[in-house]
Amino acid sequence: MTELAAKYDVLVIGAGGAGMTAALQAEELGAQVAVLEKEDQVGGNTSRASSGMNAAETMVQLDHGVIDSMANFYWETMKGGGRLNDPQLLNFFVHHANLAIDWLTQHGMPLTGLTITGGMSRQRTHRPSSTAPVGGYLVKGLRQQLAEHGIPVFTKTKVTALSSKLVAGRHFVDGVTVQTAAGERQIQASVVVLATGGFGANAALISRLRPDLAGYATTNQEGAQGDGLKLGEMVGAASRDLSWIQVHPTVQQDGPHAYLIAEAVRGEGAILVNAAGRRFVNELTTRRVVSNAITALPEHSAYLIFDAGVRSRARAIDFYDQVGLVETAAKPGDLAKKIGLPAARVEKTVDHWNQQVAADRDQDFGRQSLAHALTQAPYYAIHVAPAVHYTMGGLHIDPQTRVLDANGNVIAGLLAAGEVTGGLHGNNRIGGNSIAETVVFGRQAGIQAVKDLRK
Numbered sequence: 001m002t003e004l005a006a007k008y009d010v011l012v013i014g015a016g017g018a019g020m021t022a023a024l025q026a027e028e029l030g031a032q033v034a035v036l037e038k039e040d041q042v043g044g045n046t047s048r049a050s051s052g053m054n055a056a057e058t059m060v061q062l063d064h065g066v067i068d069s070m071a072n073f074y075w076e077t078m079k080g081g082g083r084l085n086d087p088q089l090l091n092f093f094v095h096h097a098n099l100a101i102d103w104l105t106q107h108g109m110p111l112t113g114l115t116i117t118g119g120m121s122r123q124r125t126h127r128p129s130s131t132a133p134v135g136g137y138l139v140k141g142l143r144q145q146l147a148e149h150g151i152p153v154f155t156k157t158k159v160t161a162l163s164s165k166l167v168a169g170r171h172f173v174d175g176v177t178v179q180t181a182a183g184e185r186q187i188q189a190s191v192v193v194l195a196t197g198g199f200g201a202n203a204a205l206i207s208r209l210r211p212d213l214a215g216y217a218t219t220n221q222e223g224a225q226g227d228g229l230k231l232g233e234m235v236g237a238a239s240r241d242l243s244w245i246q247v248h249p250t251v252q253q254d255g256p257h258a259y260l261i262a263e264a265v266r267g268e269g270a271i272l273v274n275a276a277g278r279r280f281v282n283e284l285t286t287r288r289v290v291s292n293a294i295t296a297l298p299e300h301s302a303y304l305i306f307d308a309g310v311r312s313r314a315r316a317i318d319f320y321d322q323v324g325l326v327e328t329a330a331k332p333g334d335l336a337k338k339i340g341l342p343a344a345r346v347e348k349t350v351d352h353w354n355q356q357v358a359a360d361r362d363q364d365f366g367r368q369s370l371a372h373a374l375t376q377a378p379y380y381a382i383h384v385a386p387a388v389h390y391t392m393g394g395l396h397i398d399p400q401t402r403v404l405d406a407n408g409n410v411i412a413g414l415l416a417a418g419e420v421t422g423g424l425h426g427n428n429r430i431g432g433n434s435i436a437e438t439v440v441f442g443r444q445a446g447i448q449a450v451k452d453l454r455k
């Protein structure tokens, strides 16, 4: 077993999508790299990602006959984010997302399938051709690449502090303190990359920042505690937009665990109905609008209704069924009876929806993605309600992933990528943009780390 050395060129904190991408990119450019992960396994929230990864003007889109533009990708993300996105980060992001898809292909992780997420007008959410959840696929592929490149990953190794030299009042980061089963240790590094993810599982911090979200369930893994924010603070890093916390509209939370029901299920044709058996919202508008519409219902929850066609196009549903989240029946009316909704009304709702799909016009709520009618038995239902899902705020970075202090100065030796950073998504993240963020800015952190080493 590889032992933790006393010094590395680059230390990456966090073995999610952003961290593993940064490590691989830096090593390929010649750096000696190690990854430190506090949990007993790699993957973080990345391993839970289910729908896909957004990018525009890709070869994959052209292969599917989809004509897209980076300008639309930019403006739709900006609109979805309440026009509060950092324009520089967003510009870098949309212009590098297609390269990120190519980079994944080069590294044995092609994403040749396409779907659509809320707030986007085109099929630009790339996913495995099998339609399997994107997160597990990428985590497996990245972990394998790290092993092939001999990049050590130390699990159960929690970074508890950053060390730095103070020169003329400014921090120069030069290493970390880690806590392992063997005790505490200092490790030196020329560059430290914070890729510690968000704080969606830190209920105390969330209720302090957003009292209205106290008591909400979360879709996040336990490790999403916001450690990166505290580590950054120790060396003067500025944070931004911390109270912008995304609530995901479709989370099954009737049992002890909260399961996110992927946006791809709606993207592939599912509708949402209320307790009266009626549609009540454009299912594919932004998450904020759909969540608010569900919360505004007297029952504060809704049912996703879909058919065998949707299930065949979104394989994550097989998993939801395995863990008992899905109700099944031969006809929409029978399904309604099973879940306690008015049967005749649900039959009418599905018929009416199918007529609108045939006419290619949703007169009721203006949904634009009308590719699939719900006509293939059996029919399925999943009970959903909103839950905390994603933290848009985080450390302040520039497009090169350099962490900034409160005066906008670069903190030497410190980079950050992924959900630990803030600014890209404005006040509402578009589904599929976060996995893209981890690969785009993870790669950039690896490149910037080596650029800094070569200075």
Ligand SMILES: Cc1cc2nc3c(=O)[nH]c(=O)nc-3n(C[C@H](O)[C@H](O)[C@H](O)COP(=O)(O)OP(=O)(O)OC[C@H]3O[C@@H](n4cnc5c(N)ncnc54)[C@H](O)[C@@H]3O)c2cc1C
Pocket: 013, 014, 015, 016, 017, 018, 019, 036, 037, 038, 039, 042, 043, 044, 045, 046, 047, 048, 049, 050, 051, 052, 053, 054, 134, 135, 157, 158, 159, 160, 195, 196, 197, 198, 219, 220, 221, 223, 224, 227, 228, 260, 389, 390, 417, 418, 419, 420, 431, 432, 433, 434, 435, 436, 438
């Ligand atoms: C259920 C679910 C579904 C999603 N689906 C999608 C989707 O389809 N498309 C999309 O774009 N986005 C999706 N997202 C969002 C996306 O998955 C995440 O935002 C993204 O993967 C975050 O990647 P990351 O590398 O920044 O952080 P993570 O993947 O969370 O990795 C951070 C890692 O850092 C480790 N860490 C934290 N603190 C320390 C420390 N002090 N020391 C050492 N290690 C530490 C954590 O344990 C973790 O392993 C989904 C999120 C969830 C929860």
